[in-house]
Amino acid sequence: MVAQRLKLANQIAQLKSRLKLPVTDEVREQKVLSRIRKKAAELRIDRDMAESLIRYLMAWSVGKQRERIESPSVWSRINQVFENYPAQLEVVKFLLKHGLHVGDDENIYCEEIKIPFTQIARHIGVDRRTVEMTAKKILEDPQLKNIFQNLESTAFLRRVARELNLGVIEIIPDDAAKPGIVKSVAEVVSNAGISIRQVVTDDPHLSTAPKLTVITECPVKGEVIDALKKIPHIRSIIVY
16 A cells, blocks of 8 residues: 555656646645544544654655655756666665765776676666666766765764664654754753764755655653644654
C-alpha cells in the first residue's frame, strides 16, 4: 500500500500541473489526519505514531509532486538530460544521496576510492552499462560535470547513535525551504542543556521528503519533544 501511494504521487503531480492546482491542500490534509486518528483509536494503536507515519508519507508525496511541478534549475537540467532514461536517473540520485563523485576518467569515486560499476548497479538494481553511461553523460554536460565532480561524502552518525549512547531527532518540516527551522530546533535543544553533536539537513532541492536530523549527546526527554512540537512549520517529529 505504501508503494502504491508513492507511485500515485506522480499521477497526482500530473493532474495538479494540468489543472494548475497548488501542491498542498491544508483542508484535505486535516481531513486525512482526522480519519487516521479515528482509525488508530479503533485499532488500539498509538495515535501519535499513526499520525507521524501518515505525515511522513504525505511529506514524501508532496515532495514528489514539487519535484515535478516546481523543479529547481539543477533538477530541471537533470530531468532534461535523463528524461528518457529512468534507470540512469536512479543512478544520478544514488550518487547525490551518497556524495559519490565522477572522475575525469569516467569512473565513480568515494573520495579517492574507486567504486566498481558492478557494485553500484547491483545495489540500485540496474545493469553495469547503465552506470557507465550515466557517468559519461554527466561529464558531457558542463553544468552537471561541475556538480558531480565536486561531491563529497561525510560520516553520518544516525544509525550508530544508539551504540554511542547518543540521541536522534528527525524532523520533517512543512516546507524545508523556510528559513529558521534549524535555528529554532537548536535553541530548544540548547535551552534543555543538551549539546548537539551533529546536524544534517537534506537539501530540499535534492530530496523528495527532506528531513532535519539532529544528533544529541544523549537521548532527549519528553519536555524537549513537547517544546519541539510547538515550533511552527514542523510536520512530524521522530525521536529515538
